[in-house]
Amino acid sequence: MHDHGTESRRPRQEAEQPNRSGAKPAAAGDGRPKAKASKQPPWLRITLRILRYLIVPVACVIALYVGLYVGYVTLGDQSAGDIWKPETWKHVFDLVFAKE
Incomplete structure (x- = not known):
């Protein structure tokens, strides 16, 4: 029987390739790039x-306003x-909701 643990769910290529860079594996959910420090002044960021x-x-x-x-002006020929x-x-x- 196969062990249906997390190792068997990984693609074969990823499981077979060793970590060649020597770096530790990234933590879970750490796939996004790090945010760079903002070079904008605080007042500009707030604005x-x-x-x-x-x-x-x-x-x-x-x-x-455009509506x-x-x-009123274009279709109704009234003053802006x-x-x-x-x-x-x-x-x-009153015109729209008048009871006849």
Whole structure:
């Protein structure tokens, strides 16, 4: 019978080749390269991290504005300044959800 331990599960080539470099085998899960020390100043790293987290919300706000503009100004032939007036959106809400 075969012993179904970890040795039999390894590919044959890896099991047969000895470690020629003389170095100790790497620990489990150590297959990724080591992170290099950052040469950026701390303020730059913090700023870049903040910008990375803000890119999605800012893109959503820009998409909302573009959608409002296209829908209200281009398709609706209305003034662009009315986009920011709450009365405009109350009127649109009343039109959409009006009971007949």
